[in-house]
Amino acid sequence: MNMIEIKNLIKTYDNRRVLDDINLSIKQGETMVIMGGSGCGKSTLLRHIISLARPDSGQILIKGQDITVMNEARLVEVRKRFGMLFQSGALLNSLTVGENVALPLVEHTKLDRKIISIIVKMKLELVGLTGFENLMPSQLSGGMKKRVGLARAIAMDPELVFYDEPGAGLDPITTAVVDKLIMDLTKKLGITSIVVTHEMKSAFRIADRIAVLYKGKVVDIGTPEYIRNSKHPYVNQFINGAPDGPEPLRRSKDDYLSRLTSFDED
Amino acid sequence: MTWQNNSFGSAIKKLSEVVNSTLYHVTSFALLNWQVIKLMSIGLVKPGKIFKRRHIFEQMFLMGVQSIPIVAVTSLFLGMTLAMLTTYTLADFGAEVWVAGLVGVGFTRELGPLITAIVVAGRVGASISAELGTMTVSEEIDALDTMGINPVRYLVLPRFIALLIMMPCLAILSDYLGIIGGYLISAMKLDMSFAYYKDLTIEALKLKDVFTGLIKSVSFAVIISMIGCYQGLIVSGGAEGVGQGTTKSVVNSLIFVIAADSFFTALFTYVIV
Ligand SMILES: Nc1ncnc2c1ncn2[C@@H]1O[C@H](COP(=O)(O)OP(=O)(O)OP(=O)(O)O)[C@@H](O)[C@H]1O
Numbered sequence: 001m002n003m004i005e006i007k008n009l010i011k012t013y014d015n016r017r018v019l020d021d022i023n024l025s026i027k028q029g030e031t032m033v034i035m036g037g038s039g040c041g042k043s044t045l046l047r048h049i050i051s052l053a054r055p056d057s058g059q060i061l062i063k064g065q066d067i068t069v070m071n072e073a074r075l076v077e078v079r080k081r082f083g084m085l086f087q088s089g090a091l092l093n094s095l096t097v098g099e100n101v102a103l104p105l106v107e108h109t110k111l112d113r114k115i116i117s118i119i120v121k122m123k124l125e126l127v128g129l130t131g132f133e134n135l136m137p138s139q140l141s142g143g144m145k146k147r148v149g150l151a152r153a154i155a156m157d158p159e160l161v162f163y164d165e166p167g168a169g170l171d172p173i174t175t176a177v178v179d180k181l182i183m184d185l186t187k188k189l190g191i192t193s194i195v196v197t198h199e200m201k202s203a204f205r206i207a208d209r210i211a212v213l214y215k216g217k218v219v220d221i222g223t224p225e226y227i228r229n230s231k232h233p234y235v236n237q238f239i240n241g242a243p244d245g246p247e248p249l250r251r252s253k254d255d256y257l258s259r260l261t262s263f264d265e266d
Numbered sequence: 267m268t269w270q271n272n273s274f275g276s277a278i279k280k281l282s283e284v285v286n287s288t289l290y291h292v293t294s295f296a297l298l299n300w301q302v303i304k305l306m307s308i309g310l311v312k313p314g315k316i317f318k319r320r321h322i323f324e325q326m327f328l329m330g331v332q333s334i335p336i337v338a339v340t341s342l343f344l345g346m347t348l349a350m351l352t353t354y355t356l357a358d359f360g361a362e363v364w365v366a367g368l369v370g371v372g373f374t375r376e377l378g379p380l381i382t383a384i385v386v387a388g389r390v391g392a393s394i395s396a397e398l399g400t401m402t403v404s405e406e407i408d409a410l411d412t413m414g415i416n417p418v419r420y421l422v423l424p425r426f427i428a429l430l431i432m433m434p435c436l437a438i439l440s441d442y443l444g445i446i447g448g449y450l451i452s453a454m455k456l457d458m459s460f461a462y463y464k465d466l467t468i469e470a471l472k473l474k475d476v477f478t479g480l481i482k483s484v485s486f487a488v489i490i491s492m493i494g495c496y497q498g499l500i501v502s503g504g505a506e507g508v509g510q511g512t513t514k515s516v517v518n519s520l521i522f523v524i525a526a527d528s529f530f531t532a533l534f535t536y537v538i539v
Pocket residue numbers: 013014018036037038039040041042043044045
């Protein structure tokens with residue numbers, strides 16, 4: 001059975017179709033990388049899969065259950081099996097690093113304080129931040145915050161982890177460490193991962209399959225090998241980083257002039 | 267499309283936007299209140315799951331204990347001002363002994379709860395919406411949601427309960443200091459002894475006056491904490507949005523506090539006599 005199945009997902013913000021009829025299925029235990037240009041709807045897609053936003057139409061099935069029609073109580077149960085790494089880490093600034101990682105455990109389990117503190121230490125060690133429990137998030141660098149966010153995301157041993165740009169703002173070595181971590185989690189623990197990223201190198205390194213998003217649509221999907229040799233012009237432009245292609249750098253001269261001199265009338 | 271270009275059309279369009287956004291805010295504010303009511307009633311059955319004692323105490327300290335100095339100082343000055351004003355007016359009738367009663371009743375029924383609410387709206391209401399607003403823009407609220415932690419339970423409820431408890435306490439403090447302010451003026455201008463002033467005050471006060479004031483202050487606590495939380499949770503658009511939300515929270519709280527004050531005064535003066 002597919003872990004996640006997205007069917008005909010549509011979302012419109014202020015008359016702009018941000019997600020335009022998305023169909024995507026993600027298998028149990030695979031690492032799916034979602035790529036695409038800035039503003040193409042990657043974060044929005046992720047927000048829908050974790051039901052932070054409700055679609056205009058379409059279905060999102062997680063293990064066969066449609067989360068778009070679930071009530072809050074059942075969503076909580078589903079979300080306990082998720083982990084999510086936010087683009088900025090999204091640590092609670094009023095709590096220490098240790099308390100942040102412990103938060104889901106404190107809220108959802110009846111585990112003893114001592115056991116929780118051991119789990120916290122283990123998770124922090126996994127992300128290379130042993131001994132940082134008592135620091136406040138404001139005392140950390142951006143990359144460290146992200147790693148704490150990752151430790152928190154995996155605190156409850158989730159079956160499904162979402163990563164929004166795990167590599168952004170990290171140095172190449174830390175990126176490689178985080179990539180390795182994602183791969184380890186997926187392979188060793190059988191976690192299903194969905195990774196949004198711009199970084200071509202890590203995408204090809206960690207992905208089982210890659211989906212390329214363009215203007216709210218999935219334009220191509222397949223193994224890294226397949227995507228690398230994709231015939232789709234946009235995918236081609238994207239992975240080669242070419243300034244000109246289907247997504248034009250600048251339209252024709254006349255078009256450019258008319259855009260400059262046009263006034264918004266409404 | 268032409269009708270949209272004339273001013274009548276655009277006025278209609280503006281009006282409908284205002285009506286729409288007002289309706290939107292009224293319903294979503296009602297929804298937030300409904301969630302709090304629901305959680306409170308679940309909490310009556312299983313308190314351990316809903317109420318986190320540590321968070322409530324933390325907020326009680328931040329909101330209540332730390333507001334003591336400013337509430338005390340403003341109440342003392344207001345009490346003195348009220349006493350000066352009344353001695354000045356009552357002197358014409360040779361009725362200065364009424365100062366004690368006036369300050370006592372005025373503070374317990376009206377000014378104590380009101381000045382407390384105004385100070386707290388500025389200090390606590392603003393900080394609630396600034397804090398929750400910052401959490402909203404930095405995705406912390408989203409993070410709570412994805413962890414399956416209800417942000418209303420985790421963030422709104424402790425603030426709501428803490429203020430509900432602390433506000434009447436602060437109002438009582440304000441009552442005392444207002445009365446002391448009145449005494450200071452009476453002692454200086456009218457040579458009243460403390461014992462005499464105290465007797466006059468107690469003679470004039472009814473228990474009902476005190477309760478009236480406390481009921482008011484509870485309602486002010488609800489207004490300030492709920493508006494503060496709501497304005498924080500709906501923030502969008504970065505630091506600028508946080509600033510705007512904070513301003514709105516203080517302005518709206520003040521309007522509703524004063525309106526509620528007037529409502530309760532009418533209620534206790536004309537209806538429940
Ligand atoms: N709440 C919202 N209200 C209005 N528009 C929105 C909202 N959320 C997203 N959008 C719009 O949807 C589009 C896609 O945004 P999204 O954040 O999904 O992009 P992205 O692919 O994650 O980009 P990036 O790589 O820069 O993070 C953008 O044009 C954005 O303006």
